Amino acid sequence: MRLKIWRTKLGILLAALLVTASCVETLLLGVGGMAAIGSYKWVEGTMEKDYPRPMQEVWTATLEACRDLQLRITVQEYNPVDSHIEAVAPPDTNVKIQLVSRPNQITTVKVRFGLMGNGDASAYFHRRLMVHLGMPPA
Numbered sequence: 093m094r095l096k097i098w099r100t101k102l103g104i105l106l107a108a109l110l111v112t113a114s115c116v117e118t119l120l121l122g123v124g125g126m127a128a129i130g131s132y133k134w135v136e137g138t139m140e141k142d143y144p145r146p147m148q149e150v151w152t153a154t155l156e157a158c159r160d161l162q163l164r165i166t167v168q169e170y171n172p173v174d175s176h177i178e179a180v181a182p183p184d185t186n187v188k189i190q191l192v193s194r195p196n197q198i199t200t201v202k203v204r205f206g207l208m209g210n211g212d213a214s215a216y217f218h219r220r221l222m223v224h225l226g227m228p229p230a
Contacts, residue, residue, distance in 0.1 A: 132218065137209025140202040141218050142194065145225055147172055150191055150199040153224035160220045163187055181205060181213070189217075 133140050143150050151170055154177065158165060163179035177189040190202040201221060205213040219229050 132215065134209075134211065137207075138188075138202050138204040139209070139211060139214035139218065140200055142198050142200050143221075143225060143227070144196075144198055146197045147175065147191060147193040147199050150201060150221075150225065151175055153221055154189060154191065154201065156224045157217055157220040158189075160224075161217060185210075185213075 131141070145153075155165075155168075158177065158179055161181060163181050165177055165179045167176070167178035169176055173193050175191040177187075179187040179189070181187050185206045188202075188204045192200040192202070194200055201218070203214045203217050205217075222229055
């Protein structure tokens with residue numbers, strides 16, 4: 093009888109721990125997702141950032157940021173899911189910009205200046221993009 097009660101209590105304790113553990117993981121994933129929206133990510137010379145805006149709005153702001161930096165656009169392809177721009181920055185630096193639509197009206201913008209990437213120029217581009225989106229700089 094005592095063994096049965098002990099097993100029941102242990103089972104309830106383990107079930108409570110399991111439920112609590114899954115809630116903590118879900119909470120941490122949500123916090124991590126929000127942190128990703130507010131930060132830059134540098135991957136192989138490309139700086140990317142998530143913006144909580146729909147693709148069309150970010151596309152328009154991207155073109156305005158290109159004008160701010162006096163980029164000469166050579167290729168411009170818009171698609172509601174995946175868009176890209178190829179441009180040339182003065183004096184002669186190739187620039188590649190890719191926009192990827194994510195769920196929940198989030199758009200990822202990836203920018204690469206030059207062959208190896210230029211972190212300062214990419215960060216400045218993202219700051220100009222944020223100005224055109226009406227967002228405070230990160």
